[in-house]
Amino acid sequence: MNFDLEGKTALITGSSSGIGLAIAQALSDEGCRVALNGRDSAALDAASSSVAGSASCVGDVCDPQQASEVVASAATKLGSLDILVCNVGSGRSVPPGKETPDAWQQAFAENLWSTTNCVEAARARLAKSRGVILCISSICGSEVIDGAPVTYSAAKAALNAYVRGISRPLAEDGVRINAIALGNVLFKGSSWEARLDDDPSGVAAMLDAQVPLGRFGTINEAASLASYLVSPSAGFATGAIWTLDGGQARGGSD
Numbered sequence: 001m002n003f004d005l006e007g008k009t010a011l012i013t014g015s016s017s018g019i020g021l022a023i024a025q026a027l028s029d030e031g032c033r034v035a036l037n038g039r040d041s042a043a044l045d046a047a048s049s050s051v052a053g054s055a056s057c058v059g060d061v062c063d064p065q066q067a068s069e070v071v072a073s074a075a076t077k078l079g080s081l082d083i084l085v086c087n088v089g090s091g092r093s094v095p096p097g098k099e100t101p102d103a104w105q106q107a108f109a110e111n112l113w114s115t116t117n118c119v120e121a122a123r124a125r126l127a128k129s130r131g132v133i134l135c136i137s138s139i140c141g142s143e144v145i146d147g148a149p150v151t152y153s154a155a156k157a158a159l160n161a162y163v164r165g166i167s168r169p170l171a172e173d174g175v176r177i178n179a180i181a182l183g184n185v186l187f188k189g190s191s192w193e194a195r196l197d198d199d200p201s202g203v204a205a206m207l208d209a210q211v212p213l214g215r216f217g218t219i220n221e222a223a224s225l226a227s228y229l230v231s232p233s234a235g236f237a238t239g240a241i242w243t244l245d246g247g248q249a250r251g252g253s254d
Contacts, residue, residue, distance in 0.1 A: 001224070003231035006031030010083035010230070011074040013061050013118055016043040018187050019136060020087035022219035023226045024051050030227055032083065035074035037061065061088055062109040067117035071125070081125040083230045087136045088114035089156075091191065093149035107151035112158050119166070119177075127173035132230045135163055135179040136222075137241060139249040142181050156181075160241050167239030176238040178229050183245025186216035212247035 010027050014020040016038035024034045028051050035055040038044040048056045055077040059070040075081045089111045094103045115135050126133065140148045141156025163179045170177050184207070186192045196203050207214055225244055228234055243249055 001030070001227065003030050003227050003233055005227070005231055008032045008082040009034075009074075009078035009080050010085060011035045011037065011057070011071065011078075011081060011118075011122070012085040012087055013037045013070070013114065014088035015085075016040060016047045017189055019182075019185060019219050019222050020085070021047050021051075022187075022223040023085055023087065024054065026220070026223035026227045027083070027085075027230070028052060028054060030231075033078050035078055037070050037074070037088075061114045061118050064113075064117045064120075067114070068121040071118060071121040075122075075125055080129055081122060082129045082131045084118060084122045084126060084131070084133045085136070085226065085230070086115040086118050086133065089136060089138075091138065091140070091149065091152045093151045096147070096150050099151055103149075103151050107149070107155045108158070111152060111155035112162065115159060116162065123170070123173070123175070126175045130174035131176075133170070133175065133177040134226055134230050135159060135177070136226075137163075137179040137181045139181045139183050139243060139245050142241065142243070142249055145248075163241065164239050171238055176235070178234075178237055178239070179241045180222065180225055180229070181241050181243045181245070181249070182217065182222060183243075183248045184211065184216050185219060185222055187219045192216065210248055211245070215246065217244060217246060 010032045012024045015024045015036040028034050035057050036048050037057045039060045041058045044056050048054045057070045057073040059066040061067040138156045140153040141160045
């Protein structure tokens with residue numbers, strides 16, 4: 001594809017593996033200069049070596065100080081910052097009804113504050129470049145999904161509300177922000193990979209009953225939509241939650 005991203009600069013948080021790494025690779029393939037981020041320096045270096053010309057920025061963006069350092073490091077290494085992809089997040093939490101104060105804190109740190117920290121740290125730079133922000137969310141933030149942790153669902157719902165609410169102030173600076181609400185995406189190291197190994201017939205039954213397209217999504221499909229949303233082709237899109245879930249969610253996109 002050609003999304004007219006040649007020469008743009010992009011920071012992708014949580015990009016040592018999985019969806020974040022796929023987005024980084026897709027943007028690199030589109031001509032972007034990319035900076036990868038993760039907490040594990042060895043894993044981050046391995047990921048960076050697989051994306052030609054990429055930079056590495058180690059840090060835990062759930063912490064506001066480290067998020068500021070990661071953004072500053074990326075801008076220095078890339079020379080500017082045009083695109084911020086906030087991919088850090090985790091659906092691993094306690095089962096519904098088993099919530100604890102620590103579980104709430106962890107879920108919101110990973111799925112909301114990791115984004116707000118980076119947006120606040122990058123806002124001035126993105127205003128200067130009239131840049132774009134993309135947040136990776138979940139359909140769990142749009143409606144109740146059976147079995148999904150309440151802590152995770154609430155944090156993703158808050159993330160979706162944040163994207164909608166902050167879009168107007170950001171637009172005054174010429175900055176766009178959107179989110180992708182993902183459904184069930186299968187990739188190496190994902191929770192679905194483990195569940196497939198443990199209960200392939202149960203997973204197949206779930207897909208048949210709950211996902212109209214009857215399959216998992218792929219990281220490349222997520223990366224393709226991400227590439228579009230951060231590109232000039234989506235220049236009139238902001239403040240929206242874009243659903244990519246094979247038809248599972250009843251509500252669909254904004």
